[in-house]
Amino acid sequence: MHKFKALKDELFYQETLDNGLKVYIHPKAGFIDYYCTLQVHMGGHSLDYQYGNDEFKLPDGSAHFLEHVYFENDGISLMDTFSKLNADVNASTSRDVTKYYFKTQSNFIELLKLFLTHFSNVLINEKTVEKERQIIKKEIMMYDDNLYDKAYGDLTKHMFQDRKIWADIAGTLESVNQIGVEELQRAVRHFYQPRNMVLVITGPVNKEEVITSIKASDFNRLKGNEYEPKIVYSLHGHKNHHIFKSNKNQDVEYIMLGLKINLSDFNHLSVSQKRLSIIMFFEYFFDESSMNYKELKEAKLINYMYSTNVYINHDYAYFMVSSESQNPKKLKERLIEMLFNLKKIDKNIFIAFKRSRIGSFIGYFDSPQSINHTLSDFIKKDIDIEKYIEHVNNIDLNDLDIVRKSIVKDNIYSVIYAKK
Amino acid sequence: MIHSKKTINGIDVIYLPAKKYKHLMLGFSYISKANPKTYNERNILLNVLENHNQVFKTDDKLYWQLDMLYGANFKSNVGITGDKVANNFSMKIINEKYLQNSEDLLEKAFDFLYTIVYKPKMHKGLLTKKAVNDSIKELGQVFNTIQQDKSTKAFYNFIDLVSDKDYPVLFPNKTYLDSITQGSITQEYKKMIQDDALKIFVAGDFDHQRMDDLITSKFKGYHKKIDNHIYKMDRLCPMPFEVRDIVEYDKEVSVSRIYLAYRINVNYGTHDYEVLQLLNIILGGSSQSKLFSEIREKQQLVYSIYSSYFHELSILLINLETEANSEEKAIQETQKVLSRIQEGHISEEEIDLAKAYLIKNYRSSLDKLSGMMFLNMISHLKNKEFFNLNKQIEAINKINKNDLVRISKKLMPDLVYRFLKAGDLNA
Numbered sequence: 079m080h081k082f083k084a085l086k087d088e089l090f091y092q093e094t095l096d097n098g099l100k101v102y103i104h105p106k107a108g109f110i111d112y113y114c115t116l117q118v119h120m121g122g123h124s125l126d127y128q129y130g131n132d133e134f135k136l137p138d139g140s141a142h143f144l145e146h147v148y149f150e151n152d153g154i155s156l157m158d159t160f161s162k163l164n165a166d167v168n169a170s171t172s173r174d175v176t177k178y179y180f181k182t183q184s185n186f187i188e189l190l191k192l193f194l195t196h197f198s199n200v201l202i203n204e205k206t207v208e209k210e211r212q213i214i215k216k217e218i219m220m221y222d223d224n225l226y227d228k229a230y231g232d233l234t235k236h237m238f239q240d241r242k243i244w245a246d247i248a249g250t251l252e253s254v255n256q257i258g259v260e261e262l263q264r265a266v267r268h269f270y271q272p273r274n275m276v277l278v279i280t281g282p283v284n285k286e287e288v289i290t291s292i293k294a295s296d297f298n299r300l301k302g303n304e305y306e307p308k309i310v311y312s313l314h315g316h317k318n319h320h321i322f323k324s325n326k327n328q329d330v331e332y333i334m335l336g337l338k339i340n341l342s343d344f345n346h347l348s349v350s351q352k353r354l355s356i357i358m359f360f361e362y363f364f365d366e367s368s369m370n371y372k373e374l375k376e377a378k379l380i381n382y383m384y385s386t387n388v389y390i391n392h393d394y395a396y397f398m399v400s401s402e403s404q405n406p407k408k409l410k411e412r413l414i415e416m417l418f419n420l421k422k423i424d425k426n427i428f429i430a431f432k433r434s435r436i437g438s439f440i441g442y443f444d445s446p447q448s449i450n451h452t453l454s455d456f457i458k459k460d461i462d463i464e465k466y467i468e469h470v471n472n473i474d475l476n477d478l479d480i481v482r483k484s485i486v487k488d489n490i491y492s493v494i495y496a497k498k
Numbered sequence: 499m500i501h502s503k504k505t506i507n508g509i510d511v512i513y514l515p516a517k518k519y520k521h522l523m524l525g526f527s528y529i530s531k532a533n534p535k536t537y538n539e540r541n542i543l544l545n546v547l548e549n550h551n552q553v554f555k556t557d558d559k560l561y562w563q564l565d566m567l568y569g570a571n572f573k574s575n576v577g578i579t580g581d582k583v584a585n586n587f588s589m590k591i592i593n594e595k596y597l598q599n600s601e602d603l604l605e606k607a608f609d610f611l612y613t614i615v616y617k618p619k620m621h622k623g624l625l626t627k628k629a630v631n632d633s634i635k636e637l638g639q640v641f642n643t644i645q646q647d648k649s650t651k652a653f654y655n656f657i658d659l660v661s662d663k664d665y666p667v668l669f670p671n672k673t674y675l676d677s678i679t680q681g682s683i684t685q686e687y688k689k690m691i692q693d694d695a696l697k698i699f700v701a702g703d704f705d706h707q708r709m710d711d712l713i714t715s716k717f718k719g720y721h722k723k724i725d726n727h728i729y730k731m732d733r734l735c736p737m738p739f740e741v742r743d744i745v746e747y748d749k750e751v752s753v754s755r756i757y758l759a760y761r762i763n764v765n766y767g768t769h770d771y772e773v774l775q776l777l778n779i780i781l782g783g784s785s786q787s788k789l790f791s792e793i794r795e796k797q798q799l800v801y802s803i804y805s806s807y808f809h810e811l812s813i814l815l816i817n818l819e820t821e822a823n824s825e826e827k828a829i830q831e832t833q834k835v836l837s838r839i840q841e842g843h844i845s846e847e848e849i850d851l852a853k854a855y856l857i858k859n860y861r862s863s864l865d866k867l868s869g870m871m872f873l874n875m876i877s878h879l880k881n882k883e884f885f886n887l888n889k890q891i892e893a894i895n896k897i898n899k900n901d902l903v904r905i906s907k908k909l910m911p912d913l914v915y916r917f918l919k920a921g922d923l924n925a
Binding site: 213217 | 819
């Protein structure tokens with residue numbers, strides 16, 4: 079096993095099995111909870127992809143549907159099995175991965191074996207598919223009346239024409255009807271192969287015992303396929319950059335503004351440094367600690383619902399800023415003006431940001447659950463956890479300033495939801 | 499490592515030492531008798547103190563300071579239990595032994611917390627008009643946001659319907675909004691720092707003597723007020739004569755949200771209190787609960803269903819989210835699940851699983867620094883004792899089937915609240 083160190087007293091062990099599954103183990107003596115995540119690189123974006131020489135399509139929501147189906151696995155509910163052993167198990171699907179995770183305070187090895195066996199052989203039948211379809215449709219309707227989710231969906235739809243970037247992770251009522259046994263079985267063959275997965279384990283574990291159990295499990299006998307799915311994005315946006323919608327039944331008015339970021343400008347930086355540069359740039363200029371925030375608040379253009387978000391993928395990235403507002407049109411104009419007139423970054427504040435990043439990173443190690451999530455996330459994003467603090471320390475102001483190249487009219491989009 | 503308690507300058511100081519965490523936590527808790535007329539002010543104070551400070555004159559200065567403290571995290575909240583109210587201010591900070599250089603982070607964090615609480619901007623003895631006006635304005639915005647977020651709106655309206663107007667748990671409390679003034683907020687602030695009982699909590703790996711010295715020097719002028727009030731830990735509610743059935747409509751809603759409220763009076767710290775907690779888990783407090791298994795999984799009548807016990811309101815609530823044409827059946831089937839429990843249909847296996855689940859959750863909470871801190875803060879608020887896991891486990895393990903059935907029969911239906919899309923068929 080390869081050993082690496084993130085902090086002076088925090089060690090990780092990594093091994094790649096013959097079938098391609100990457101295993102990460104982080105022993106944390108003195109804690110009670112064991113935490114295990116199986117991360118599959120299939121998510122809301124897995125809608126059209128190349129596999130070998132062929133191209134395939136899946137209906138919106140397929141990854142999420144599969145997540146539901148895996149839980150049932152021909153009538154053997156993962157939740158029932160684990161609850162009887164007093165463990166919690168759950169799953170989630172994001173834009174780029176599906177995660178299955180469990181937490182326990184005892185019987186960890188036994189549960190790990192059960193967990194891996196469950197994912198070694200999934201049986202998908204009509205009955206399970208139909209049952210989950212009904213549950214998912216109800217789930218979709220629950221989020222239909224959330225204004226903020228709607229605005230986000232509308233904005234990303236205009237920023238990127240490629241539906242892989244903005245299609246609802248759960249799908250739509252129509253798309254979920256198009257998902258059947260055949261589609262799901264194909265998705266399993268293509269995406270649910272060991273080399274497209276990562277297993278992350280944290281807690282008071284004995285690493286030798288853990289790796290031995292994994293190697294002895296049915297999961298280790300799974301073979302990888304010849305190819306891995308490849309997803310390619312088109313980053314073109316809609317011609318119409320600015321959307322205005324009115325609804326007299328709304329109680330608030332809302333605006334969300336987005337800026338696309340050209341990742342190719344950062345090719346000379348490591349993944350960590352690229353991400354940090356972009357995130358810290360927007361934190362500096364638009365976070366609640368920023369002068370811009372203060373100005374907008376004093377001008378009464380925003381309220382406490384103000385929020386910012388930076389999303390960075392391997393292939394695309396964007397920044398969004400949103401708020402309820404008494405005057406969303408004026409807020410939009412002011413935000414665009416701010417973007418084009420960003421000042422020089424103050425060195426003292428930049429140093430404070432770096433310190434904050436380091437502090438947050440150290441804090442992840444305070445629980446097996448949080449470090450498990452962090453490590454899974456870092457793996458997905460190709461961030462080197464061993465060198466993270468070093469990368470933060472080495473970032474300089476010039477790296478952040480690269481973001482300014484993306485601030486052009488063509489990269490700016492907005493959506494306003496007004497009362498009239 | 500052993501928890502300890504001492505008194506420094508009249509302040510109750512509680513130490514929760516633990517070596518395994520990378521953070522430390524500090525908390526100031528100001529406790530007094532709850533007053534429904536000033537509950538809004540108690541909550542507004544949090545905003546005023548954080549955003550209008552003499553030293554951190556602007557938000558950016560405050561956040562810069564927190565960033566310089568390696569991303570220290572500051573939180574404040576108001577808690578209510580029985581007839582006690584507590585204004586809590588806490589900070590989470592990296593233990594500097596994980597940094598390359600020593601930076602006295604603990605002292606700086608303590609100083610920050612002290613500055614936030616004791617150095618607000620004042621003018622002629624009052625919290626500034628700007629601070630007060632900004633906070634009141636934000637309150638208005640909070641109401642708008644509640645209206646917009648349908649899930650929050652449904653919950654807020656439900657809690658409002660089951661709350662006693664003279665005993666607020668909801669903020670904002672609509673009844674006393676108009677009486678909020680610069681004077682009333684200032685008065686509540688002065689009361690908090692001069693009259694309230696102060697408790698200081700420190701958790702993590704820290705030098706106790708260093709902490710003692712910090713508190714002694716910072717609070718040397720502190721005078722503890724004698725508080726002769728005998729606090730009640732419970733609020734007993736009158737039992738309902740009839741079940742209210744209330745429907746509200748909203749055009750922008752996509753699913754039906756339903757709340758069922760059951761009244762029950764149980765004293766904190768008693769065997770019945772523990773029984774009710776366990777009953778809640780069995781009924782609808784986990785993914786293995788009867789409601790989840792029966793109503794969601796088996797009958798597929800809802801997307802989500804859960805139950806929750808609110809001691810401060812003397813209610814057990816059940817929440818369902820479903821489609822319009824499933825409402826009536828979902829409510830009836832939900833009520834049947836409870837009736838079956840009242841008839842004794844609970845297996846020993848279900849009871850054992852629920853006990854294991856509850857104990858596991860307590861252990862998990864205690865395993866986190868913030869969980870350990872907050873469980874002890876709540877425990878000290880309620881009965882001035884450390885949270886004792888072994889005692890808690892013993893109390894849970896004592897519960898038997900008869901206890902659960904007996905308590906379930908005490909649940910009196912009070913309210914069926916439906917929050918629906920305007921024009922729903924079943925309305």
